[in-house]
Amino acid sequence: MALKDFAAEMDRCSVCSYCKWIPFDQMKSWRFAKNCPSVAYYNFNSYSARGRYAVARSLLNEQSEYSDTVRNIVHTCMTCGACDVSCKVCRYNLEPLEMVRELKFSLVEAEQVLDQHEALIASLNQEHNILHKPKSERGAWADGLDVARLPSEKAEILFHAGCRLSYDEDLQKTAVSAVQLLKSMGVDVGILGEKEMCCGGRVYSMGYRDEFNHFADLNMKVWANAGVKTVVTACADCYHAFKRLYPPLGSQVEVLHMVEFIERLIQQGKLRFRSEVPMTVTYHDPCHLGRQGEPYVPWNGVEKKIKGQIIVYEPNKPRYNGAWGVYDPPRNILRSIPGVKLVEMERIREYSWCCGAGGGVREAYPEFSAWTAAERIAEAKATGAEALVSACPWCERNFMDSISATGAGLQVYDVLALVEKAL
Amino acid sequence: MTLPKHVYQAFEDVVGAVNISDDPAVLDSYRYSLAHTAIHLGPFYNTYTPRGAAVLLPGSAKEVQAIVKLCNKYRIKFKASSTFWSAQGYPSEEDTIQLDMRRMDRILELDEKNMFAVVEPGVIGATLQAEAMKVGLNTHIPGSGCSCSVLASATSYFGSGPSNLYGGCYYDNLLGLEWVMPTGEILRTGSVNSTGSWFCGEGPGPSMKGVARGFLGAKGSMGVFTKCAIKLFAWPGPKTLPVEGVIPAYKVSLPETFRAYTLAFPSWKAWADAAHLIWDTGIGYLAHRQFNMFGRDLKFAMVKILTDPTKTLGDLEEVLADPEVQRITKQSERDFQIILVGMTARDIAWQDAALDEILNRTDGWKVEAMNVPEIHDWVLLYLIRLGHKNLNLVFSGGYDGAFGLLGAMDYGAAHAEEAAQFKKTWEKRGAIVDAGGDCMMGPIGGQGGGGTGLWENFTCFDPHDRESVEGTLEFFDACTKLGLEKGWGVGMEKWNSVARGSDGRTTPKAERDRMHLSAPQPSVFRYQHKIREAFNPNDLGDAYYETLEDE
Numbered sequence A: 001m002a003l004k005d006f007a008a009e010m011d012r013c014s015v016c017s018y019c020k021w022i023p024f025d026q027m028k029s030w031r032f033a034k035n036c037p038s039v040a041y042y043n044f045n046s047y048s049a050r051g052r053y054a055v056a057r058s059l060l061n062e063q064s065e066y067s068d069t070v071r072n073i074v075h076t077c078m079t080c081g082a083c084d085v086s087c088k089v090c091r092y093n094l095e096p097l098e099m100v101r102e103l104k105f106s107l108v109e110a111e112q113v114l115d116q117h118e119a120l121i122a123s124l125n126q127e128h129n130i131l132h133k134p135k136s137e138r139g140a141w142a143d144g145l146d147v148a149r150l151p152s153e154k155a156e157i158l159f160h161a162g163c164r165l166s167y168d169e170d171l172q173k174t175a176v177s178a179v180q181l182l183k184s185m186g187v188d189v190g191i192l193g194e195k196e197m198c199c200g201g202r203v204y205s206m207g208y209r210d211e212f213n214h215f216a217d218l219n220m221k222v223w224a225n226a227g228v229k230t231v232v233t234a235c236a237d238c239y240h241a242f243k244r245l246y247p248p249l250g251s252q253v254e255v256l257h258m259v260e261f262i263e264r265l266i267q268q269g270k271l272r273f274r275s276e277v278p279m280t281v282t283y284h285d286p287c288h289l290g291r292q293g294e295p296y297v298p299w300n301g302v303e304k305k306i307k308g309q310i311i312v313y314e315p316n317k318p319r320y321n322g323a324w325g326v327y328d329p330p331r332n333i334l335r336s337i338p339g340v341k342l343v344e345m346e347r348i349r350e351y352s353w354c355c356g357a358g359g360g361v362r363e364a365y366p367e368f369s370a371w372t373a374a375e376r377i378a379e380a381k382a383t384g385a386e387a388l389v390s391a392c393p394w395c396e397r398n399f400m401d402s403i404s405a406t407g408a409g410l411q412v413y414d415v416l417a418l419v420e421k422a423l
Numbered sequence B: 001m002t003l004p005k006h007v008y009q010a011f012e013d014v015v016g017a018v019n020i021s022d023d024p025a026v027l028d029s030y031r032y033s034l035a036h037t038a039i040h041l042g043p044f045y046n047t048y049t050p051r052g053a054a055v056l057l058p059g060s061a062k063e064v065q066a067i068v069k070l071c072n073k074y075r076i077k078f079k080a081s082s083t084f085w086s087a088q089g090y091p092s093e094e095d096t097i098q099l100d101m102r103r104m105d106r107i108l109e110l111d112e113k114n115m116f117a118v119v120e121p122g123v124i125g126a127t128l129q130a131e132a133m134k135v136g137l138n139t140h141i142p143g144s145g146c147s148c149s150v151l152a153s154a155t156s157y158f159g160s161g162p163s164n165l166y167g168g169c170y171y172d173n174l175l176g177l178e179w180v181m182p183t184g185e186i187l188r189t190g191s192v193n194s195t196g197s198w199f200c201g202e203g204p205g206p207s208m209k210g211v212a213r214g215f216l217g218a219k220g221s222m223g224v225f226t227k228c229a230i231k232l233f234a235w236p237g238p239k240t241l242p243v244e245g246v247i248p249a250y251k252v253s254l255p256e257t258f259r260a261y262t263l264a265f266p267s268w269k270a271w272a273d274a275a276h277l278i279w280d281t282g283i284g285y286l287a288h289r290q291f292n293m294f295g296r297d298l299k300f301a302m303v304k305i306l307t308d309p310t311k312t313l314g315d316l317e318e319v320l321a322d323p324e325v326q327r328i329t330k331q332s333e334r335d336f337q338i339i340l341v342g343m344t345a346r347d348i349a350w351q352d353a354a355l356d357e358i359l360n361r362t363d364g365w366k367v368e369a370m371n372v373p374e375i376h377d378w379v380l381l382y383l384i385r386l387g388h389k390n391l392n393l394v395f396s397g398g399y400d401g402a403f404g405l406l407g408a409m410d411y412g413a414a415h416a417e418e419a420a421q422f423k424k425t426w427e428k429r430g431a432i433v434d435a436g437g438d439c440m441m442g443p444i445g446g447q448g449g450g451g452t453g454l455w456e457n458f459t460c461f462d463p464h465d466r467e468s469v470e471g472t473l474e475f476f477d478a479c480t481k482l483g484l485e486k487g488w489g490v491g492m493e494k495w496n497s498v499a500r501g502s503d504g505r506t507t508p509k510a511e512r513d514r515m516h517l518s519a520p521q522p523s524v525f526r527y528q529h530k531i532r533e534a535f536n537p538n539d540l541g542d543a544y545y546e547t548l549e550d551e
Ligand code: SF4
Pocket: A012, A013, A014, A015, A016, A017, A018, A019, A020, A049, A050, A053, A086, A087, A088, A091, A094, A096, B390
């Protein structure tokens, strides 16, 4: 796809501004009614999906040119997809999320990039991670763990830690817990250790399509060499990349997030919690596990019109609107832990508010990113919960940083941490 | 135009550098494409409202006042808009400053006892309703839906909608006002000026509501409204709507005292009689001919799709082929929806009995297929929150209303069918969606308490397809011609052509004068001219504040 392929959508966007709000039916208060962090923070229309359609059309029609403002408009999009969900409450023939991504791709192709993103791409190319860390240390989190190292050793299931869980010292414990849990359940699991590479999902959301394709290709080759049939991860970004972005490139591996795996173990009666965890918690749906975590459905079709002017597709096009994302497994796990009381925030599931770490915003617009996280923390605190639980290290990192900056007085956990406490 | 540096700087000093922009790309996100709906004039392919000179995001009435004073100083036109639903919220003249009011979005007061709220421009129907429900109150939501600014609908537009029936329309519900007048002075109207409380729309002295609003609202052309008080009404439901269901088939199960019926009638006369009887008996919380916007032939199939999260628009033909869907479609040709809400169990029992008697007298019936729980609960939520107005554009992204406007319900008997059949012949030509001709929708009760109807015949087209756009315009011209020939008058399709031409700009004065002179009550526009002279001496608005200067 190219930006010009979205020209029809640019005309068909009805500038209704639904993309600035959570689905209206779900609104419970004035305070937590917005969905798009970038327009909530920067306020001009151009920072919403409708505005980005207009900016894209303006660029495409050469009515405006690249500028610092245009770069900011495009790169402050978290690609969180909240706009997409709200738009599709009513619309069946628009793809706002795909369009904002395409707008990013087009800017990167035109070298309208940000220094912070370029630095991250350099790290990716040299060190195969986006955290400016040496690739030789990627597997250090698993030192001392009795786990098979692929490809020299064999295992049925690959646990992919991802950049954040591999290198972030505060969060590595989630990867350790995941592997220990899988092993204790008798799962034949292995890791790639220092041979593991970035999934590419985060650079994709920054507009670096070529780099993404390159790393997807590398990862798929490594998996093929190691005979990997199933990949499990505890990172929502990696999950999304493997589950949604790799299949169109040819990947056929089964992809599971740890919360799906654990829920399965609970349902099969293999995992039982023995310890009480007396805690009131609320759960944050990561964008890439929740609304963007819907399974990929292959489609190769064309637009057609019925009834004169109704736009549909031949064959029928799969609809990604957040209806079938991964929402219940983490909740079911939390509910099955004795003592845990799960209280819900106002914006949940498909209309969840983003953590603020997406789309390269954390790296390039730290203030905006921190504000977005603080908004979520305020929402979590309003539930009376003492802890904010999630299933993505990027969300957790952003929340932890915001809490330490603001002293918000809320604990942050990964679902796995509570699982571990309850064993 | 780019603003001269010192002028831009003067505005920037008021709002701060982050709240002003004249970047062309930003300005282009404040233009309205007349291709997808001109509400109600076009459509015109590849035509946009003019690019503004700058966009400003004021944060307070004080900032608005300073901006307006600068506009007077430098003789720059300005246009305030809050939620940008309507084409009329965008500048129609070159070199206009666009004020985007979204930063002023607080609910300042929610007075449970006296049943009103004080809001800033950025407050939308959905958020006010969500907050009001917490204290047992509700707000009227205009036909444009709950995404729209409450203040803008009440002060600057017609503000009619499904809940007119019980909740009054926004014009009725507008209480006190804070108005940054076109010269930059601030005027507070109603009781707030004398008592500091917003409970009453009229204070001692002459009424200022009509002066401030003008006929059908001043549409951002006569200064800026920065606060207003809105009357609320009773909500005997839960504090938060207990929404369930998989997107987009959200639905709500409400207490036993709530009903959502689709009523249908054997003739247009019976349809209109039922509306009169409903008003006479005083039953109903809101009433609307809603789903007919999809078209007489498509409405039930669309309801089936929208209430099933596994279905998409691509399933339409298959759903339409279902004999049961065809049966219900036939059964509900002349229909409307009504929500009954009982304040007590006795009340709802009485309303139910009264409705049954109305149906008995008019030979009408309840469409039972619309009463199965998953559809009933979806309809209830849909109409109470009115948060699906983008479905107006579901088919291909373009729609506009034809025929219609405000009038007696007997229009149904008088010309609805003829207009529908006329449209049907045009649908067959292919430029507009083939939906069955009758796509008329609108509130059953066009103003507070009922008494009139408001309707428009939805015309859906593809704004990206030149033939579709031009064919639609041809159809609209034909509608106007037919309306004039038949004595129905000019319909919605040309409502605003008096203010804006096919290039998206203000029409020339001579043209406007000619049209205003031929209006049924030209004196309204003469009076507005005098108001504009007195309140807007530098004429810094646009032609949406309609004036006639012929003497
Ligand atoms: S992107 Fe969708 S929700 Fe946003 S303005 Fe366009 S049509 Fe409306």
